[in-house]
Amino acid sequence: GDSVTQMEGPVTLSEEAFLTINCTYTATGYPSLFWYVQYPGEGLQLLLKATKADDKGSNKGFEATYRKETTSFHLEKGSVQVSDSAVYFCAPRRRNSGGSNYKLTFGKGTLLTVNP
Amino acid sequence: EAQVTQNPRYLITVTGKKLTVTCSQNMNHEYMSWYRQDPGLGLRQIYYSMNVEVTDKGDVPEGYKVSRKEKRNFPLILESPSPNQTSLYFCASSPADRRLEQYFGPGTRLTVT
Numbered sequence: 001g002d003s004v005t006q007m008e009g010p011v012t013l014s015e016e017a018f019l020t021i022n023c024t025y026t027a028t029g030y031p032s033l034f035w036y037v038q039y040p041g042e043g044l045q046l047l048l049k050a051t052k053a054d055d056k057g058s059n060k061g062f063e064a065t066y067r068k069e070t071t072s073f074h075l076e077k078g079s080v081q082v083s084d085s086a087v088y089f090c091a092p093r094r095r096n097s098g099g100s101n102y103k104l105t106f107g108k109g110t111l112l113t114v115n116p
Numbered sequence: 117e118a119q120v121t122q123n124p125r126y127l128i129t130v131t132g133k134k135l136t137v138t139c140s141q142n143m144n145h146e147y148m149s150w151y152r153q154d155p156g157l158g159l160r161q162i163y164y165s166m167n168v169e170v171t172d173k174g175d176v177p178e179g180y181k182v183s184r185k186e187k188r189n190f191p192l193i194l195e196s197p198s199p200n201q202t203s204l205y206f207c208a209s210s211p212a213d214r215r216l217e218q219y220f221g222p223g224t225r226l227t228v229t
Contacts, residue, residue: 032216043120043206043220044159089158093216101166103174104216106151106159 006090006107013080013114021075021110023064023090031093033057033066033073034104038087047075047088080114087111118143120221122207128227129197137192137224139207145219146212148190149174150182152203153223159206165190167212197228 007022025033032051036044048057050066050073057064062077075088090107120141129135141148149164151174161174165184179201181193190209194201204225208218 034216041222043208043222044218045220046217049217091216101172102216103161103164104218108156108158 004090004092004105004107007110008108010111010113013112015082015114015116016079017114019075019077019080019084019112021088021090021112022072023074023107024070024072025090025092025105026071027092027094031102033064033093034091035062035064035073035075036089036091036106038089038109040086044089080112082114082116085112085114118219120207120209120219122205122221122224124224125222126225128229130229131198132196135194135197135226137194137205137207137226139190139192139221140188141190141207141209141219142188143209143211143219144187145209146187147215147218148184148207148209149218150180150190150192151206151208152176153206154203162192162205197226199228202226202228 004025034049035047037047038044048059050057053068055066064073064075087109089109091104093102094105123138146167150162151159153159160176162180163182165171168187171182204223206223207221210218
Protein backbone atom coordinates (compact mmCIF):
# COMPACT_ATOMS: atom_id res chain seq x y z
CA GLY A 1 0.00 0.00 0.00
CA ASP A 2 0.91 3.66 -0.08
CA SER A 3 3.47 4.77 2.47
CA VAL A 4 5.92 7.54 3.27
CA THR A 5 9.39 7.35 4.79
CA GLN A 6 10.71 10.51 6.30
CA MET A 7 14.14 11.27 7.68
CA GLU A 8 14.19 10.68 11.40
CA GLY A 9 15.17 13.49 13.65
CA PRO A 10 15.86 15.33 15.63
CA VAL A 11 17.90 17.61 13.42
CA THR A 12 19.89 20.37 15.08
CA LEU A 13 21.49 23.13 13.02
CA SER A 14 23.08 26.47 13.55
CA GLU A 15 21.49 29.57 12.10
CA GLU A 16 22.26 30.07 8.37
CA ALA A 17 23.08 26.38 7.86
CA PHE A 18 21.70 24.41 4.91
CA LEU A 19 18.77 22.13 5.60
CA THR A 20 17.69 18.92 3.90
CA ILE A 21 14.93 16.68 5.20
CA ASN A 22 14.53 13.54 3.12
CA CYS A 23 11.17 12.10 2.15
CA THR A 24 10.44 9.13 -0.07
CA TYR A 25 7.11 7.53 -0.76
CA THR A 26 5.48 4.56 -2.39
CA ALA A 27 2.22 5.15 -4.16
CA THR A 28 0.13 4.13 -7.11
CA GLY A 29 0.63 6.56 -9.95
CA TYR A 30 1.99 10.04 -9.36
CA PRO A 31 0.29 11.56 -6.38
CA SER A 32 0.31 15.16 -5.25
CA LEU A 33 2.90 15.79 -2.55
CA PHE A 34 2.82 18.15 0.41
CA TRP A 35 5.00 19.38 3.23
CA TYR A 36 3.30 20.56 6.41
CA VAL A 37 4.98 22.35 9.33
CA GLN A 38 4.01 22.35 12.99
CA TYR A 39 5.42 25.20 15.11
CA PRO A 40 5.62 24.63 18.87
CA GLY A 41 2.19 24.52 20.48
CA GLU A 42 0.32 24.97 17.22
CA GLY A 43 -1.57 22.95 14.65
CA LEU A 44 -0.07 21.98 11.31
CA GLN A 45 0.16 24.44 8.44
CA LEU A 46 0.63 23.74 4.78
CA LEU A 47 4.17 24.75 3.83
CA LEU A 48 4.36 23.84 0.15
CA LYS A 49 3.07 21.40 -2.42
CA ALA A 50 3.78 19.91 -5.85
CA THR A 51 1.09 18.36 -7.96
CA LYS A 52 3.01 16.68 -10.77
CA ALA A 53 6.42 15.27 -11.61
CA ASP A 54 9.29 17.78 -11.77
CA ASP A 55 7.18 20.47 -10.10
CA LYS A 56 9.00 22.54 -7.50
CA GLY A 57 7.02 23.76 -4.55
CA SER A 58 8.37 26.74 -2.62
CA ASN A 59 7.41 28.94 0.29
CA LYS A 60 9.22 30.94 3.00
CA GLY A 61 12.59 30.04 1.48
CA PHE A 62 11.84 26.31 1.56
CA GLU A 63 11.80 24.25 -1.62
CA ALA A 64 10.97 20.69 -2.59
CA THR A 65 11.07 19.09 -6.04
CA TYR A 66 8.82 16.22 -7.05
CA ARG A 67 11.20 13.53 -8.38
CA LYS A 68 9.24 10.68 -9.90
CA GLU A 69 12.37 8.67 -10.80
CA THR A 70 13.37 8.40 -7.16
CA THR A 71 9.85 8.85 -5.70
CA SER A 72 11.22 11.56 -3.46
CA PHE A 73 10.18 15.00 -2.27
CA HIS A 74 13.06 16.25 -0.14
CA LEU A 75 12.63 19.54 1.70
CA GLU A 76 15.50 22.06 1.47
CA LYS A 77 16.33 25.52 2.69
CA GLY A 78 19.54 27.33 1.98
CA SER A 79 19.82 29.29 5.22
CA VAL A 80 17.72 28.35 8.23
CA GLN A 81 16.65 30.74 10.95
CA VAL A 82 15.81 30.18 14.60
CA SER A 83 12.17 30.79 13.70
CA ASP A 84 12.24 27.69 11.44
CA SER A 85 12.44 25.47 14.51
CA ALA A 86 9.42 23.18 14.16
CA VAL A 87 8.31 19.68 13.21
CA TYR A 88 8.10 19.04 9.47
CA PHE A 89 5.78 16.44 7.95
CA CYS A 90 5.95 15.00 4.47
CA ALA A 91 2.48 14.04 3.24
CA PRO A 92 1.80 12.35 -0.07
CA ARG A 93 -1.73 11.98 -1.31
CA ARG A 94 -3.14 8.46 -1.24
CA ARG A 95 -6.42 6.74 -1.93
CA ASN A 96 -8.56 5.65 0.99
CA SER A 97 -9.18 1.96 1.63
CA GLY A 98 -12.28 1.90 -0.55
CA GLY A 99 -10.41 3.49 -3.42
CA SER A 100 -13.05 6.14 -3.88
CA ASN A 101 -11.35 9.09 -2.31
CA TYR A 102 -8.03 10.77 -1.69
CA LYS A 103 -6.49 11.65 1.65
CA LEU A 104 -3.10 12.54 3.10
CA THR A 105 -0.58 10.07 4.48
CA PHE A 106 1.58 11.86 7.02
CA GLY A 107 5.15 10.88 7.71
CA LYS A 108 6.25 10.58 11.32
CA GLY A 109 7.63 14.10 11.36
CA THR A 110 11.14 15.51 11.70
CA LEU A 111 11.91 17.84 14.56
CA LEU A 112 14.21 20.68 13.52
CA THR A 113 15.94 22.85 16.10
CA VAL A 114 17.91 25.86 14.91
CA ASN A 115 20.31 27.42 17.37
CA PRO A 116 21.46 31.04 17.18
CA GLU B 117 -9.78 35.93 10.88
CA ALA B 118 -10.02 32.57 9.12
CA GLN B 119 -9.53 29.85 11.66
CA VAL B 120 -10.35 26.44 13.05
CA THR B 121 -11.11 26.42 16.76
CA GLN B 122 -11.16 23.48 19.13
CA ASN B 123 -12.40 23.19 22.68
CA PRO B 124 -11.22 22.32 25.17
CA ARG B 125 -7.50 22.74 24.55
CA TYR B 126 -6.60 20.51 27.47
CA LEU B 127 -8.65 17.82 29.17
CA ILE B 128 -7.91 15.27 31.85
CA THR B 129 -10.65 12.73 32.41
CA VAL B 130 -11.25 9.25 33.76
CA THR B 131 -11.93 6.00 31.97
CA GLY B 132 -15.52 5.62 30.83
CA LYS B 133 -16.67 9.21 31.25
CA LYS B 134 -18.19 10.39 27.97
CA LEU B 135 -16.67 13.51 26.48
CA THR B 136 -16.99 15.70 23.41
CA VAL B 137 -14.30 17.78 21.75
CA THR B 138 -15.78 20.54 19.65
CA CYS B 139 -14.40 21.81 16.35
CA SER B 140 -15.62 24.83 14.44
CA GLN B 141 -14.40 26.56 11.28
CA ASN B 142 -15.41 29.93 9.84
CA MET B 143 -14.19 29.42 6.26
CA ASN B 144 -17.29 27.69 4.86
CA HIS B 145 -15.22 24.60 4.13
CA GLU B 146 -16.96 21.44 3.00
CA TYR B 147 -14.32 18.97 4.16
CA MET B 148 -13.48 18.41 7.82
CA SER B 149 -11.37 15.79 9.50
CA TRP B 150 -10.13 14.60 12.88
CA TYR B 151 -6.59 13.33 13.49
CA ARG B 152 -4.71 12.04 16.47
CA GLN B 153 -1.00 12.62 16.91
CA ASP B 154 1.09 10.18 18.92
CA PRO B 155 4.88 10.13 19.39
CA GLY B 156 6.60 8.12 16.69
CA LEU B 157 3.39 7.57 14.75
CA GLY B 158 2.76 10.91 13.09
CA LEU B 159 -0.82 11.90 12.39
CA ARG B 160 -3.51 9.32 11.84
CA GLN B 161 -6.97 10.14 10.58
CA ILE B 162 -9.89 9.18 12.82
CA TYR B 163 -12.96 10.32 10.87
CA TYR B 164 -13.70 12.73 8.08
CA SER B 165 -16.69 14.49 6.58
CA MET B 166 -17.15 15.53 2.98
CA ASN B 167 -20.10 17.77 3.81
CA VAL B 168 -23.12 18.12 6.09
CA GLU B 169 -24.52 14.72 7.09
CA VAL B 170 -21.73 12.90 5.20
CA THR B 171 -19.14 11.25 7.42
CA ASP B 172 -16.81 8.28 7.00
CA LYS B 173 -14.19 6.36 8.92
CA GLY B 174 -10.53 7.15 8.69
CA ASP B 175 -7.66 4.89 9.66
CA VAL B 176 -8.30 4.62 13.41
CA PRO B 177 -12.04 5.12 14.06
CA GLU B 178 -12.52 2.60 16.88
CA GLY B 179 -13.80 4.20 20.06
CA TYR B 180 -14.82 7.46 18.41
CA LYS B 181 -17.98 8.96 16.94
CA VAL B 182 -18.58 12.12 14.95
CA SER B 183 -21.50 14.08 13.59
CA ARG B 184 -21.86 16.84 11.00
CA LYS B 185 -25.21 18.53 11.47
CA GLU B 186 -23.93 21.96 10.46
CA LYS B 187 -21.28 22.87 7.96
CA ARG B 188 -19.11 24.76 10.42
CA ASN B 189 -19.07 22.20 13.27
CA PHE B 190 -17.60 18.71 13.50
CA PRO B 191 -17.54 17.42 17.08
CA LEU B 192 -15.56 14.35 18.13
CA ILE B 193 -17.28 12.14 20.69
CA LEU B 194 -15.64 9.58 22.94
CA GLU B 195 -18.50 7.57 24.43
CA SER B 196 -16.33 5.59 26.84
CA PRO B 197 -12.77 6.90 26.82
CA SER B 198 -9.91 4.55 27.62
CA PRO B 199 -6.26 5.28 28.48
CA ASN B 200 -5.14 4.29 24.95
CA GLN B 201 -7.05 7.33 23.69
CA THR B 202 -4.68 9.63 25.53
CA SER B 203 -3.32 11.69 22.67
CA LEU B 204 -3.12 15.07 20.95
CA TYR B 205 -6.14 15.61 18.71
CA PHE B 206 -6.37 17.93 15.73
CA CYS B 207 -9.36 19.04 13.73
CA ALA B 208 -8.80 20.22 10.17
CA SER B 209 -10.91 21.72 7.39
CA SER B 210 -10.47 22.43 3.70
CA PRO B 211 -12.51 23.49 0.68
CA ALA B 212 -13.93 20.77 -1.55
CA ASP B 213 -11.74 21.68 -4.53
CA ARG B 214 -8.52 21.68 -2.48
CA ARG B 215 -9.33 19.01 0.02
CA LEU B 216 -5.73 18.12 0.78
CA GLU B 217 -4.75 21.73 1.58
CA GLN B 218 -5.99 21.55 5.13
CA TYR B 219 -6.27 24.18 7.85
CA PHE B 220 -5.62 22.76 11.29
CA GLY B 221 -6.93 23.76 14.68
CA PRO B 222 -4.55 24.33 17.61
CA GLY B 223 -5.05 20.86 19.05
CA THR B 224 -6.64 19.28 22.12
CA ARG B 225 -4.42 17.48 24.59
CA LEU B 226 -6.47 14.65 26.12
CA THR B 227 -5.36 12.51 29.03
CA VAL B 228 -7.50 9.56 30.11
CA THR B 229 -6.58 8.04 33.48
